[in-house]
Amino acid sequence: MLYREVGEFKTSYSEDSQTFPIRFDKYRYFFVLIVGLLFVPFVINDYWAGAVLLPFLIYSIAAIGLNILTGYCGQVSLGTGGFMAVGAYASYKLMTAFPDLNILFIIIISGFVTAIVGTLFGLPSLRIKGFYLAVATLAAQFFLIWLFNKVGWFYNYSASGMITSPSRSLGTFLITGPDATPAAQYLFCFLFVFLLAWVARNLTRGKIGRSWMAIRDMDIAAEIIGVNPLVAKLSAFAISSFYVGVAGALFFSVYLGAVEVTEAFSIQKSFIVLFMVIIGGLGSIFGSFAGAAFMVLLPVALKNLLVLQFGWPVDIAAHLEFIIIGGLIVFFLIVEPHGLAQLWNLLKQKLRLWPFPY
Template sequence: MLYRESGQYKTTYSADQAIFTIPQDRVFFALLMLAAFVGIPLVATNYVYTALLIPFLCLSLAALGLNILTGYCGQLSLGTGAFMGVGAVAAWNIATRVPDLNLLVVFALAGLITAAVGMFFGLPSLRIKGFYLAVATLAAQFFLPWLFVKWGWLTNYASSGVITAPQLKMFGWEVDTPMEKYLFALSVVTLLALMAKNLVRSNPGRQWMAIRDMDIAAEIIGIRPVVAKLTAFAVSSFYIGIAGALYLFVYLGSTEPDGFGISLSFQALFMIIIGGLGSILGSFLGAFFILLLPIFLTRVPPMLGFDLSTALVSHLEFMVFGALIVFFLIVEPHGLARLWQITKEKLRIWPFPY
């Protein structure tokens, strides 16, 4: 009853092409943003920030980057973890070697370096598709973490090989407490997500989707596959690189550079499959779901009186993950984002059947 679009006429193309065309959606989004920027800081505890919200933001940005490449451009990649590592190592090097640089500049540069690396490893996509491309990106996943360890200069010849994030500072603001870190990450992610939405609804997005849906027809229309695929790799790696930098600077604090392994790649892939391929919202829903599920499984059974051993819980987690991925692949390939869309469509006419 509340979610009605009848009687709302759009009189300009500008209004028809807005991100949220329906006022109810705009209000909902504004409330969500208000909750994220003001509501959560009023109530959340440090545990919620460090265990849930900050990793959620970092990983959803990585998933968003992967979604641009896999969901929008149709190029399967298993190198997300390695590209996050490139971003983290690049940001760390820039920040320690040029100590006074503004943090945002550090992140942007780290993103650009990752974009260049991503484009290089995207070159095979000009020749091969699908599973074969996935294997080619797997090469990046194995080569890059190896390089971080072998090439001492990258970690400033630290004997332990551990890199530790410097003090986060920008415009005189010291980002110290979990709440400040959360707000910083939230601002970065919100801005980048908005830009991603703009990209996918205008020319670059249409190029990518055309290549994904029918590459031969795309070429006959005048899209150059080389340009479309490499820009997708570049933009995707830019996002993943910044996600990696955030992951190190804001979430982990310190890590071994080979910590950006293949499990991270798979995690990002599961996020976009469950969240929704080819959807910006889906990247966030998927990240939220995958991070929340383990917490849910460890917390809820004891509340209901089941006393599960930790070993059982961790096995259960794998089983539930596996089952869910199979479920989504079969039942709803467009993931949680599509379910959300269906709900909205149903809501338009509720409580009437049609």
């Protein structure tokens, strides 16, 4: 009833290529923005920020980043955890080396540093594809973690080998460090998510995005219409790594505050982000959000349900959680290999005719 295209006529190409072509979608988008900006910061507490909102926002950035590389450009990467670590350590080194540098710039520069590293590890993609490229990026993952563990310079030779984020503020609001308020941290991450999602949408709708998708779908034909595969693949690696690096920097400095590299950025991280992208939907920015929400919210929801409602022992609940999440992933891949984004599209198709599917 509400959700329909009827009566919405597009009379220009700019109207035809809108991100939210249907009015209802646009209202929903603004509704989410307003709730996210004006409502959530006032009710947020430590639990919601720590368990749900911050990880969701930060993983969304990482998922968008990996989606650009894997979903749009078709280059499989298992190095996400390693690249997040690059972002985290870059932000740590910047924060400790330049105490006066604004945290905003620190996060962005960390992204650029990761982009350079990602581009370097993207070089093999010019020669190898598919599984073989996945193995090459896996090497990046292990190499980077080993490097951050081994070379003392990266963790400023601290005795524990951990890196701890010093207090930094944006204006009068503390963003990092133990005294930072959840609301400020939330808004800081929200800002990044909003900007980066917007940039990702702009990049994927235009010339660059089409060149990535062309490489993904048929690299020979892409070359024949003038796409330089070197530029397309490496730009995907660079931009994807930028996103992942920003996510890693936020993950360390804002969310965790203190990080031990083998724990926080292990191969597990790479897989979690890859699951998000696959479950959410390859080649869809909405899918990145949906996948991140699924992977972050489901464990929390299950724990609340099993432990707090049913009163089950924590260890049984934790193991059951693995089983259920694993099962759901398999279920989703069978039912809808194109992910939650595709399910969402199907729902929208159905809604267009609801309640009279004549």
